[in-house]
Amino acid sequence: MAELKVTSWNPFTGCTKISSACKNCYAESLALKLNRWGTSGYDNKFVFTVHENRITDAPPLKRRKPTLYFINNMSDSFHEHVTDETLDRILEIVEKCHWHNFYMLTKRSGRMRAYFRNRLVPANLWLGVTVENKKYGLTRLRDLQAIRTYNKHICCEPLLEDLGNIDLTGVRLVVGGGESSQNARRTSLAWVESLRDQCEQYKAHFYWKSWGTYDQDGTRKGNGKSGCLVNGMEYKSFPIEIMPGLSSKTLPLFT
Numbered sequence: 001m002a003e004l005k006v007t008s009w010n011p012f013t014g015c016t017k018i019s020s021a022c023k024n025c026y027a028e029s030l031a032l033k034l035n036r037w038g039t040s041g042y043d044n045k046f047v048f049t050v051h052e053n054r055i056t057d058a059p060p061l062k063r064r065k066p067t068l069y070f071i072n073n074m075s076d077s078f079h080e081h082v083t084d085e086t087l088d089r090i091l092e093i094v095e096k097c098h099w100h101n102f103y104m105l106t107k108r109s110g111r112m113r114a115y116f117r118n119r120l121v122p123a124n125l126w127l128g129v130t131v132e133n134k135k136y137g138l139t140r141l142r143d144l145q146a147i148r149t150y151n152k153h154i155c156c157e158p159l160l161e162d163l164g165n166i167d168l169t170g171v172r173l174v175v176g177g178g179e180s181s182q183n184a185r186r187t188s189l190a191w192v193e194s195l196r197d198q199c200e201q202y203k204a205h206f207y208w209k210s211w212g213t214y215d216q217d218g219t220r221k222g223n224g225k226s227g228c229l230v231n232g233m234e235y236k237s238f239p240i241e242i243m244p245g246l247s248s249k250t251l252p253l254f255t
């Protein structure tokens with residue numbers, strides 16, 4: 001089965017924790033590591049920073065091969081310290097690079113909703129919100145659903161509780177996963193099965209990335225060692241058009 005192959009483009013780095021999913025933020029630990037190694041762009045450690053050179057000289061503009069870009073996987077694109085004007089410049093690049101697909105994932109859905117109130121979402125941009133639990137995730141889901149655009153996804157990673165019956169109207173892709181970290185919280189098999197079944201009901205693609213540190217039975221296996229099988233089945237379904245250039249031989253199944 002095909003896997004989503006994602007390239008990151010980080011005009012912003014650094015962030016501020018805002019909800020339960022942020023507790024063991026991978027971007028924070030990676031940014032601190034990159035700072036220790038002296039990697040360029042991480043002098044400010046995990047303090048929110050806009051990198052002008054990564055906008056004026058944006059890598060997607062130069063790359064001719066159609067690619068799926070995750071915009072700001074080391075930050076949050078709708079962080080309170082970014083201006084609408086800076087976001088406009090990012091969106092201009094997305095529109096210009098019509099041969100790529102891009103996605104943004106935010107925990108600041110209110111800001112995203114307000115930003116797009118008077119703006120059109122480019123057709124090659126997938127908008128997404130994190131839904132790790134009911135407390136934070138359900139409001140974000142409603143904000144996402146209120147935006148006028150076709151390509152919407154949610155990310156339930158780390159999945160921290162049973163989401164119950166959720167309204168997935170308009171959501172085309174649900175990505176999920178357990179937590180990978182020294183202090184990882186466990187994800188239960190029943191929560192994943194419920195999410196998978198609801199995706200089927202709503203005809204949304206379900207892509208289960210991995211279990212993270214604990215496997216589906218709750219056994220601690222270590223980071224990246226728990227695999228992705230749910231009762232022996234792999235769920236890696238995604239809308240074909242999100243992956244530019246995917247060959248017909250590797251078409252994802254609608255599972």
Ligand code: SF4
Pocket residue numbers: 014015016017018019021022025026027028073074075076107
């Ligand atoms: S919003 Fe994302 S990048 Fe920011 S602290 Fe939370 S998990 Fe980390």
